[in-house]
Amino acid sequence: MDMRVKIAGVEWKNPVTVASGTFGSGEEFSEFVDLNRLGAVTTKGVANVPWPGNPTPRVAEVYGGMMNAIGLQNPGIELFCKRDIPYLQQFDTKIIVNVCGHAPEEYLAVVERLQEEPVDMLEINISCPNVNAGFLAFGQDARHVEELTGQIKRIAEQPVIMKLTPNVTDITEIAKAAEAGGADAISLINTLTGMKIDIHRRTFALANKTGGVSGPAVHPIAVRMVYQAAQAVQIPIIGMGGIATAEDAIEMLLAGASAVSVGTANFHNPTAALDVVDGIAEYMRQYGVKDVRELIGGVR
Amino acid sequence: MTRKKEQVRVLSQEQLAAGIFSMWIATEAAGEARPGQFISMYTNDGTKLLPRPISICEIDREAGALRVVYRVTGRNTGTEQFSQMKAGDALPIVGPLGNGFPLERAAGKRAFLMGGGIGVPPILELAKELDCGKKQIIAGYRDSQTFLREEFEENGELYISTEDGSAGVKGNVLDAVREYGLEADIIYACGPTPMLRAIKAYAQEHDIECYISLEERMACGIGACLGCVCQTKEKDAHSNVNNKRICKDGPVFLATEVEI
Numbered sequence: 117m118d119m120r121v122k123i124a125g126v127e128w129k130n131p132v133t134v135a136s137g138t139f140g141s142g143e144e145f146s147e148f149v150d151l152n153r154l155g156a157v158t159t160k161g162v163a164n165v166p167w168p169g170n171p172t173p174r175v176a177e178v179y180g181g182m183m184n185a186i187g188l189q190n191p192g193i194e195l196f197c198k199r200d201i202p203y204l205q206q207f208d209t210k211i212i213v214n215v216c217g218h219a220p221e222e223y224l225a226v227v228e229r230l231q232e233e234p235v236d237m238l239e240i241n242i243s244c245p246n247v248n249a250g251f252l253a254f255g256q257d258a259r260h261v262e263e264l265t266g267q268i269k270r271i272a273e274q275p276v277i278m279k280l281t282p283n284v285t286d287i288t289e290i291a292k293a294a295e296a297g298g299a300d301a302i303s304l305i306n307t308l309t310g311m312k313i314d315i316h317r318r319t320f321a322l323a324n325k326t327g328g329v330s331g332p333a334v335h336p337i338a339v340r341m342v343y344q345a346a347q348a349v350q351i352p353i354i355g356m357g358g359i360a361t362a363e364d365a366i367e368m369l370l371a372g373a374s375a376v377s378v379g380t381a382n383f384h385n386p387t388a389a390l391d392v393v394d395g396i397a398e399y400m401r402q403y404g405v406k407d408v409r410e411l412i413g414g415v416r
Numbered sequence: 417m418t419r420k421k422e423q424v425r426v427l428s429q430e431q432l433a434a435g436i437f438s439m440w441i442a443t444e445a446a447g448e449a450r451p452g453q454f455i456s457m458y459t460n461d462g463t464k465l466l467p468r469p470i471s472i473c474e475i476d477r478e479a480g481a482l483r484v485v486y487r488v489t490g491r492n493t494g495t496e497q498f499s500q501m502k503a504g505d506a507l508p509i510v511g512p513l514g515n516g517f518p519l520e521r522a523a524g525k526r527a528f529l530m531g532g533g534i535g536v537p538p539i540l541e542l543a544k545e546l547d548c549g550k551k552q553i554i555a556g557y558r559d560s561q562t563f564l565r566e567e568f569e570e571n572g573e574l575y576i577s578t579e580d581g582s583a584g585v586k587g588n589v590l591d592a593v594r595e596y597g598l599e600a601d602i603i604y605a606c607g608p609t610p611m612l613r614a615i616k617a618y619a620q621e622h623d624i625e626c627y628i629s630l631e632e633r634m635a636c637g638i639g640a641c642l643g644c645v646c647q648t649k650e651k652d653a654h655s656n657v658n659n660k661r662i663c664k665d666g667p668v669f670l671a672t673e674v675e676i
Contacts, residue, residue: 137641138636138640138641139640140639140640140641140642144636144638144639144640144664145638145640147418147419147638148419148420148421148638160640160642166655166656166657167657168657168658168659169642169645169657169659172632172633172643172644172645172646173632173633174633174642174643174644174645175466175633175634175635175641175643175644176633177464177465177466177494179463180462180463180465181465182465182466182635184635184641184643186641186642186643189642189645189655189657189659191654191655191656191657192656195656316490331465332462332465380465381465382636382640383465383466383467383635383636383637383641384458384465384466384467385421386419386420386421386510386636386638387420387421
């Protein structure tokens with residue numbers, strides 16, 4: 117039974133990674149999860165300089181999911197390169213660094229700093245709904261997506277995954293723009309913008325007022341968007357959005373994703389990503405699937 | 417990879433006051449648990465995903481059991497579901513988590529052990545384990561439903577304040593300190609932020625070493641998601657900004673190092 121997948125020339129031992137922001141750089145979760153068993157670890161977003169993030173409350177629970185507005189708190193690329201990358205290098209897994217910024221030059225500074233670093237792939241977050249700088253327009257405007265992707269591709273030494281927002285009218289237009297800009301892969305979906313009101317305190321549940329909705333409640337939306345994107349582009353897709361079980365992950369593969377990310381489920385069950393790996397293997401045995409790639413895009 | 421989410425067994429459950437429940441659970445976590453730490457409690461309801469961080473009220477290491485005393489926060493909440501569990505039911509938890517109170521700092525000193533509202537319960541195990549010169553427990557309640565009162569009386573000098581004046585001193589824990597003319601060299605406190613803010617100011621004014629236990633909504637509970645941070649005076653070595661993680665670096669902090 118072969119669980120290996122190849123994303124933009126990078127071979128993963130299995131099609132499962134963790135969604136950026138739900139897993140830090142792996143150290144905290146390593147008490148619960150053997151990182152060697154993951155196809156890849158996707159780090160929390162890192163910017164050119166440290167970001168303090170948003171005021172608290174930063175998280176809230178909603179029916180079948182959660183909302184967050186962390187605001188991309190991160191230690192900055194220098195400390196990240198000194199501490200987080202060497203930590204992850206100890207493990208036999210692929211390292212995907214998620215890159216964030218307010219403006220093109222900030223993304224480019226991080227991508228340039230990572231040129232010589234031992235990381236396997238870059239995931240560019242052009243879709244965080246929780247940072248106020250008007251830059252959200254990047255991920256919601258096809259022209260900007262194509263332009264930024266092109267700028268990053270010109271200097272990146274690693275394959276580039278553009279992470280797309282679901283908060284758009286037509287996901288295929290954005291997916292095509294990333295492909296036209298030269299992206300090696302796309303990942304979707306980031307969180308859906310939502311709002312929760314605390315009726316007892318008569319205020320917003322999150323200090324940021326709005327936040328990103330994630331968890332099982334958004335899974336059908338993610339499957340639909342991955343399917344639509346898969347019909348529109350040739351580059352591989354990493355599917356994410358509410359994956360909590362192997363069954364959810366297999367749906368995503370059948371919809372056209374070449375790999376999947378487990379996100380919010382890590383908070384409910386710290387070993388969720390490993391349970392997904394084991395569950396995919398069990399499904400393959402049950403249905404006599406010899407190569408996991410047989411599942412990718414299995415539904416047309 | 418030594419840790420995991422475990423299904424523990426509920427040993428007993430009782431209601432102590434309006435909306436306040438006490439639960440004993442059988443768990444190996446009791447062996448390593450310390451006063452001031454917490455456990456992440458999960459519901460068995462798939463629509464409620466996030467853990468409820470609940471402070472440890474008592475530890476029975478020999479029996480392998482923990483006691484949590486918690487408040488039901490409203491209708492259709494996770495805590496309401498916990499309150500309906502009975503002996504024998506399975507409860508998913510991760511823990512113990514967080515740092516706990518630094519007990520060794522109290523040796524030979526006059527100590528205040530201050531709890532307010534649902535910050536009262538973690539003070540009990542602290543009172544049982546703290547070895548200090550003078551153990552002054554000051555518990556602040558809303559009203560005369562002074563839960564855990566007998567247990568506190570067995571473990572130190574107990575002073576009570578109530579918001580409505582129906583028991584002890586009318587007002588908050590600092591009003592009790594003033595009323596009884598109490599003095600301390602070290603303070604341990606857990607309670608709502610306005611209370612902790614006042615205690616921090618009191619400690620600074622009197623130059624007293626003070627440790628406070630903070631609360632915040634959490635998602636992972638283990639230091640990865642950065643959902644539950646508090647602001648710090650100095651830049652934190654891990655975050656590289658003026659933020660610490662309440663779940664991992666706390667919940668107990670030296671009052672002077674955090675901005676509340």
